[in-house]
Amino acid sequence: MxxxxxxxxxxxxxxxxxxxxxxxxxxxxxxxxxxxxxxxFTVFLTATVLALSLTIxxxxxxxxxxxxxxxxxxxxxxxxxxxxxxxRFEAEVAVKNMNFGRxxxxxxxxSMSYGGKKVGEAFISNGEVKVRSTKVIxxxxxxxxxxxxxxxNLASDMKLGFLTLTGHGRLDGKVYLMKLFKKxxxxxxxxxxxxxxxxxxxxxxxxx
Numbered sequence: 001m002x003x004x005x006x007x008x009x010x011x012x013x014x015x016x017x018x019x020x021x022x023x024x025x026x027x028x029x030x031x032x033x034x035x036x037x038x039x040x041f042t043v044f045l046t047a048t049v050l051a052l053s054l055t056i057x058x059x060x061x062x063x064x065x066x067x068x069x070x071x072x073x074x075x076x077x078x079x080x081x082x083x084x085x086x087x088r089f090e091a092e093v094a095v096k097n098m099n100f101g102r103x104x105x106x107x108x109x110x111s112m113s114y115g116g117k118k119v120g121e122a123f124i125s126n127g128e129v130k131v132r133s134t135k136v137i138x139x140x141x142x143x144x145x146x147x148x149x150x151x152x153n154l155a156s157d158m159k160l161g162f163l164t165l166t167g168h169g170r171l172d173g174k175v176y177l178m179k180l181f182k183k184x185x186x187x188x189x190x191x192x193x194x195x196x197x198x199x200x201x202x203x204x205x206x207x208x
Contacts, residue, residue: 059181062097062129062175063094064187071202078155084146088140091138097132098132099175101131103129104176106171108170112166114166117148119144119145124169162196164192165192165195167189
């Protein structure tokens with residue numbers, strides 16, 4: 001009888017130990033599962049932050065370019081001693097904002113030069129370019145040879161019927177991202193404009 005009770009006690013102890021082992025393994029599996037979930041979430045969060053930093057959070061410099069340039073008025077004097085010209089351009093300036101935040105810019109000036117000397121300018125008022133959009137600004141450029149009448153190349157260029165002007169523009173501003181971040185950006189453009197004096201048209205222009 002005592003031997004039977006002892007066997008039952010051993011069996012009971014064995015069942016308890018087995019249940020404890022199973023419970024410990026279950027807890028271990030749950031811990032490993034939670035760790036797996038946490039690791040997967042960390043990887044997902046890291047990938048999301050990286051993707052945002054490379055796309056939405058990456059602030060690019062807006063693009064500034066002449067979109068159209070047309071001669072509205074042209075006056076010439078082809079004197080060999082004092083050649084001169086006076087022109088008025090009507091132009092469209094495009095400001096392209098590729099960011100996921102608006103671009104606000106200050107008032108600015110586009111300067112025109114011939115032979116390295118300033119011959120005219122156009123004014124741009126302060127403004128804003130919306131998220132991932134392009135704003136077209138109309139400007140009038142007044143150009144005159146008053147400051148370069150002594151340029152030795154002017155008479156020969158006018159006789160050939162072509163004038164090459166250079167234009168430079170810069171917009172100082174800031175990109176505002178989700179009302180949380182702002183970063184200074186100053187897009188610039190340098191353009192070469194070739195005017196056909198005989199036909200009174202812009203032969204071509206290039207901006208870079």
